[in-house]
Amino acid sequence: MLRIKGSLTISYEPPFYHGIFExxxxxxxxxxxxxxxxxxxxxxxxxxxxxxxxxxxxxYEQQQDASLALHRVNPKRRQRLARKAIKKVFKGTKAQQTLQKQYRTKKHAVKVHKKSA
Known part of the structure; x- marks a missing residue:
């Protein structure tokens, strides 16, 4: 028999409430x-x-190792895994993406300037 275990965690990351379904x-x-x-x-x-x-x-799915499936995984570790899986896929809002692009461009310009000096 296949056993499916589900949970919902609601977290507050200002200014929004997020629900994480596992x-x-x-x-x-x-x-x-x-x-x-x-x-x-x-x-x-x-x-x-x-x-x-x-x-x-x-x-977003992550295949589990046989070793992890045999024993109970700590809830905090599951949360870290969930956060990590979401972070890989979630690119942020348009504003966050734009700021990140601006940061990378500025960082590259400083690097080029230091190299030429």
Missing amino acids: EETVHSYRVAQVNFGTAVPKTRFIYSYLLTHYQDLVF
């Missing part, structure tokens, strides 16, 4: 992130969101 089976670990907005999400809102939009969630 699904774990013997062979894989999947995670998806949802932005709930600036207001504290109420239980009935989360429940209705699950009923209507759960099939639309985009899960």
